[in-house]
Amino acid sequence: MKKVFLFILTSITISCSTKEDISKKEVVENYANIAYTNYHDTYNQALALKKEISTFTENPSTEGLENCKKAWLLARESYGQTEAFRFYGGPIDGENGPEGQLNAWPLDEAYIDYVASEETHNINIINSSDKFPNISADFIASMNEKGSETNVSSGYHAIEFLLWGQDLSDGPGAGQRNYKDYIEGKEGTAENANRRKTYLLETTNLLLRDLNSVLTQWEPKQQNYRAQFIATPDQSIEKIVSGLGKLSKGELAGERMFVAFDLRSKEDEHSCFSDNTHNDIIANATGIQNVFLGRYKRVSADSTISGPGLYDLLKQKDESLAEQLKQTIAKGVAESKKIKSPFDQQIKSEEGRKQIAETISLFRKQGDLLAAAANKLGFKFDPEAT
């Protein structure tokens, strides 16, 4: 009896909430829809990548390798946008989240396969069949965390390395792996081609498994993270805003761009084997814009999700801040698209550095503005702290 009464009381409290609370709930629900759809696209793109990799490993050819690379590049476009759902301990990077296994870098490439060095030749997982007889998704996951330390050996960048190969060139140009690395016997260009195939397939399986684990947490009408997320709109708004701010300033402007810019450090960049870092930046910036505006353009089908976003919520509190953020974010996306490829060469040229610096300062400003937005919404976070 008491319980029922309490329930009724709670329901009344909820239904009595102000108009603004309702719109918070709407924003959170729309966010959850975007997250689910974005991860759904990402999963499908990874499936398409898996399909190309299966075809390629069955019958290796130049064309097959090129198809794999194209599929990988496409898969990165949607994954990059999902990073807007990071930095608040959600399904992707909470305590048991797979982020470290999916997207960590720098990759410990010499730990996985041969690199250009006589001395370390054959002392890596692929070329040590006696030490590591069976390569499976579980085995790769265990090697990734061996000895209480992370040895990055899985995820998108492991696949990237196995497709493109090491990029040791000083000038422009991505890795130059020969498709014959996947042909066993005399014709082949490297030993243990079959083990390399297995590694490539199994690390892709692991990627699919990890993405699926995140996807199911955002699925509608389940007892999952999403259900809890929608039920607590106040906390969830804090997560959404702080996640965007941290991705903007600490991660994107700082870790991913300023560090390479500061030290003119070649290959100290996200997708160094494929020279795709410029697109990673655009995808992150787009992901932030998606969430802010509450809309998402699907990659696989030609449709758009649209609903109330942070912009609408903030507008009720401070219209000019909402407008300023909207414009800064749009400018950040536009300026990031002007960074030429490859990123590792642009950080060396005067013109390239100017464009990168301009984009970094916009992303930093965007992080600070999101922190200001948080103050307006009644909470605090540090956009520098990832």
Next chain:
Amino acid sequence: MYSKILSLFVLVVTLLLHSCGGKENYEAISESSLYPGGTATTDDFSVNAFGHAAPNISDEDQLRFVTGNAFFKRNWVTAPSSTSDLDGLGALFNARSCSSCHFLDGKGEPGFEKGQSSALLFRLSIPTEAGGTLAEPNYGNQFNHLSILGVKEEGQVNIEYEELNGTYPDGQSYSLRKPHYTFTNLNYGTMQEDVMVSPRIAPQIIGLGLLEAVDENDILNLADPNDKNSDGISGRPNYVKDFTGDSLELGRFGWKANQPNVKQQVAAAFQGDMGLSSSLFSDENETLSQARFINTVTGGYPEVSDDILERVTLYSQVLAVPKRRDAENQNTLQGQQLFTEIACSSCHNPSFITADHSDIPEFEGEKIYPYTDLLLHDMGEALADHRPDGLATGIEWRTPPLWGVGLVKTVNGHTTLLHDGRARNVEEAILWHGGEAENSKNQFKKLSKIERLNLIAFVNSL
């Protein structure tokens, strides 16, 4: 049921009495002592409490801090790698990144439940006939329990804890855990029988630049090597080699004050913990006897470029100190008074005023509250490692700063203390004190339970 209610009632009454009775007004503390890092103080008490740049540093340094932070967190990888700035790990190492041991810029714990912890390392040496020390011939200065593929790690360390029971004069019992270490699966031959082993845990790294800025004379003024004032407390400076100029300088950092400045501490950790060469320490961390078995490529010389070394050094210098919490409640104030009365503050010297800092001008003239004298003290037989380090004897340790200590639980999820993390909390750490601190410890034991709790509450408010 009735007895439960009764005891609850008694408890409530007791609490009420305590809060009403006794000495109510302890000496007020100064406003400045609430900001232990002076202007280099942060008011973030979250999991990221140790991770902020001092708010008063220049914009340019704020940006360098971003790069330093990235390299502090980033994993180093096997050479050769496409990411050439970050290759050259090992071949032997304890950790792949700084943050692996100083997680969130905080403190490590032994945590051997999940396999050997990287945050607890073991320094090794052997005595010479002339009374000095040398690196252990087969294993060098430091035991490395990890290695890159194709190279054998040095071996493993096992810890067994022995519980030692004790009782306070008021009858309350306590238990301390004493560690026993054994080296197993040794891959590079036997260790010399007279090897001296010193376990060291990774501390929180806040406020280091401020400690660098303390005038040497202010530290030496606290020293009393021959105990002229007969308080039972000596306090001796360590003098250690400064590798930039080859001179002997006052040691300030490390459990035995064996590093003169942050830059050398950082470079030594890159070398000893990660097997990375720098312009300060050009060698790898392998011994001659190991080099015969290890034939790997380096990440170029130096593996840690000067730019990276400078950024990580700056990062480690300017991490802000968290503001005090609950500093002004009556319990904490009583604890603070007792801390002075039983002479904890004789070694855990509350404050300094900083002099100039050659790299960070903003750090000059700050009143800081680190609760250390940066000097060496005999801490008694129970804590001794019996391994001399520079002028530090085998029973001496440097007074560690106490600032931030109460936030380690929030940041790192544990409360372990002392050089090898044997103390599970502040109380146990106090009870392990011996030697020059024997008298203070005994006075602590004689306090009432409430007084003991208040003293601990004070330490946790730092």
